[in-house]
Amino acid sequence: MLNLRFKWVVAINGLYALITVPIANHVIDHKEKYSAARRFKLACRMINHMRRCSRTATRVYGVENIPKEKGIIFYSNHQGKYDALGILLALKRPCGVLWEKKQANRLLSKQVCRLLEGVDIDLTDPREKVRSIHKVTEVVKDGRDFLIFPEGGYTNNHNELQQFQSGCFSCSLRSEGPIVPVVIYDSYKAMNSNTFEKVITQVHFLKAIFFEEYGNLTKQQLADLVKSRIAEKLEEIKEGLYADKKPDLVIGRA
Numbered sequence: 354m355l356n357l358r359f360k361w362v363v364a365i366n367g368l369y370a371l372i373t374v375p376i377a378n379h380v381i382d383h384k385e386k387y388s389a390a391r392r393f394k395l396a397c398r399m400i401n402h403m404r405r406c407s408r409t410a411t412r413v414y415g416v417e418n419i420p421k422e423k424g425i426i427f428y429s430n431h432q433g434k435y436d437a438l439g440i441l442l443a444l445k446r447p448c449g450v451l452w453e454k455k456q457a458n459r460l461l462s463k464q465v466c467r468l469l470e471g472v473d474i475d476l477t478d479p480r481e482k483v484r485s486i487h488k489v490t491e492v493v494k495d496g497r498d499f500l501i502f503p504e505g506g507y508t509n510n511h512n513e514l515q516q517f518q519s520g521c522f523s524c525s526l527r528s529e530g531p532i533v534p535v536v537i538y539d540s541y542k543a544m545n546s547n548t549f550e551k552v553i554t555q556v557h558f559l560k561a562i563f564f565e566e567y568g569n570l571t572k573q574q575l576a577d578l579v580k581s582r583i584a585e586k587l588e589e590i591k592e593g594l595y596a597d598k599k600p601d602l603v604i605g606r607a
Contacts, residue, residue, distance in 0.1 A: 359434055359544040362406045370460055373399060377464035389470070393447035396468035399461060400438045401604075408551045409435060409543040410605035413443040414595065415558035423496040424530035425561075428522075428579050429537055430514055430587070431502040433545030436537055439556050440500060441469075442604045448498040451489055451521070453506060470497070476505050486521055493528040500535075503576060511541050512587065517580045519572040525564075526572065534559040534579050536586040555595065557586055 380387050380395060404411075419425070427448070429440060437450050450471040457466045457473040466473065472492070474485040493499050501524065503517040504510075525532050538555040542548075559582055567575050589595070 355547050356545055357547040358407060358549060361549070362403060362544060365406055366403070366461065369402060373402075374460065374464055377468060381464065381467045389447045392468045392470075396465045397442055399465055399468075400441060403461070404435075404438055404442065404543075404605060407435065407543050408549070409439075409554060410551070410603060411439040411442065411554045411556055412595075412600035413556045413558075413602040413604065414598070414600050415560075416443070416601040418558045418560050419444075419533060420531045420561050422531065423498060424493050424528060425498045425533055426493060426525050426528070426530060427498070427500045427533045427535050427558075428503050428583075429500065429535035430583050431504040431507045432511060432537060432541035433507055433543065435543035435545075435554065436502065436507075436540050437500060439537060439540055439543070439554055439604070440535060443556050443558075443602060444498075446498065448500055449489070449492060451485065451499065451501045482520065486524060489521075490524045490527045493524060493530055499524070503579070507541075507545075512538055512591065514580065514584055514587065517576040519576040522572045522575045522579070525567070526570075526575065529564040529568065531564075532562040532567065532575075532579065534562070534582045534586075536583050536590070538587070538590050555590065555600075557590070557595075559583070559586060 380392060441448060449469050452466050452471045452473050454473040454475045456462055472485050472488050475481040489499055501521050503521050504515040505518050536557040540554045542552040543554055
């Protein structure tokens with residue numbers, strides 16, 4: 354796929370990168386001077402700029418399903434480069450991302466990842482995968498929220514689910530925090546398409562799953578549970594149940 358939409362966003366952000374990257378790098382290099390909340394706010398400002406350039410608006414549903422306690426892991430389906438952006442802009446407090454290594458090292462993405470104190474993962478190296486999962490687990494135990502895409506990468510799956518990798522669910526089984534399944538819809542259109550018309554994506558936060566419910570499950574059973582809930586919501590969206598429903602939040606002009 355040519356991904357002309359993404360290439361357009363990159364092309365028009367040259368000047369923005371020249372101004373913003375040095376600022377972001379300064380904050381990253383002196384993070385002791387900047388709170389996690391301030392770093393998250395700067396990352397979201399950069400993300401929102403990219404959202405506007407991609408002519409994308411996002412309707413958010415189910416905000417009330419996000420627990421107030423910290424140490425949440427959000428598990429979402431995966432469609433393209435916009436996925437994490439749309440979800441993070443809907444959150445009110447800092448959240449890290451388990452980011453595929455190649456994606457995390459792109460200009461601007463690299464700065465956003467570091468501002469969020471995200472963790473990169475090399476999906477081709479089994480040992481590195483284990484180290485990355487362990488690192489996320491420890492951070493979540495310390496009360497940090499994190500976003501994980503259990504499908505790993507994405508292809509041209511669009512609004513269809515791929516296989517969930519069970520290994521990442523050990524983060525929840527070891528940290529014992531709340532799980533919030535997340536459903537994204539039409540997210541691939543924002544930066545993984547060749548059209549330039551305005552795009553409206555959806556983000557749905559589903560009811561939290563607490564350790565009391567999943568603590569006795571295996572990694573595979575937990576992966577199947579989360580996937581089934583995401584699949585069920587995806588079918589509802591495809592059937593048009595949210596076509597006229599008022600969202601909790603609209604990011605950008607829908």
